[in-house]
Amino acid sequence: MDPLDNHLRGLQAALPEFRALASTILPRWGERLARHLGTGGRLLVAGNGGSAAEAQHLAAELVGRLRDERQPLSAIALTPDSSAVTAISNDYGYEEVFARQVRAHGRPGDVLILMSTSGRSPNLVKAAHAAREAGVRTWAMTGREPNPLSMACDETLGCPSGDSQVVQELHLVSVHLLCEYVDLALPTVVDALEEALAR
Numbered sequence: 001m002d003p004l005d006n007h008l009r010g011l012q013a014a015l016p017e018f019r020a021l022a023s024t025i026l027p028r029w030g031e032r033l034a035r036h037l038g039t040g041g042r043l044l045v046a047g048n049g050g051s052a053a054e055a056q057h058l059a060a061e062l063v064g065r066l067r068d069e070r071q072p073l074s075a076i077a078l079t080p081d082s083s084a085v086t087a088i089s090n091d092y093g094y095e096e097v098f099a100r101q102v103r104a105h106g107r108p109g110d111v112l113i114l115m116s117t118s119g120r121s122p123n124l125v126k127a128a129h130a131a132r133e134a135g136v137r138t139w140a141m142t143g144r145e146p147n148p149l150s151m152a153c154d155e156t157l158g159c160p161s162g163d164s165q166v167v168q169e170l171h172l173v174s175v176h177l178l179c180e181y182v183d184l185a186l187p188t189v190v191d192a193l194e195e196a197l198a199r
């Protein structure tokens with residue numbers, strides 16, 4: 001089959017189930033993230049390969065902006081600091097690369113989003129365990145559940161495809177939607193905070 005037809009067919013097949021899952025998870029995550037980031041909390045985010053790029057994309061949308069003007073929000077991708085990534089991998093092994101950064105940057109109540117198509121990358125599973133020990137909430141974006149990462153995290157958006165490219169594409173849709181839901185909830189959070197401070 002032509003790659004174009006084949007690819008779009010795979011994407012199209014996953015969409016109905018993705019829509020149902022995303023509609024129950026992403027508005028809730030967006031609202032919670034708005035409350036956390038809007039009151040000075042921090043998001044950490046990590047992934048490997050294509051998912052590293054998506055992790056950075058998510059952090060950039062939050063620190064910068066998605067569409068409309070708003071306050072900068074604290075989001076740190078654990079992937080782009082080549083000095084930290086190479087030193088930690090060299091000294092402790094690649095499996096520790098995110099876990100150590102979670103221990104360094106994560107504070108109780110923070111959120112860690114881990115992105116993986118397979119849900120089987122050991123460095124992400126270790127990061128989830130480190131987060132739990134630090135009191136950091138863990139949300140995973142993966143392919144189909146169950147998988148080791150979804151089992152190690154508090155909540156998971158398991159995109160319903162066995163094709164890693166399709167899963168990555170659905171993760172990017174999820175990144176944008178999550179930011180849309182954050183932006184939607186943020187004004188209410190900021191109003192409540194200002195009201196409380198004025199009292």
Ligand SMILES: O=C(CO)[C@@H](O)[C@H](O)[C@H](O)[C@H](O)COP(=O)(O)O
Pocket residue numbers: 048049050051115116117118119120121164165168
């Ligand atoms: O982008 C691609 C393939 O689409 C690759 O770079 C892919 O991200 C890498 O193989 C990753 O190491 C896969 O990790 P994961 O998604 O299974 O956690």
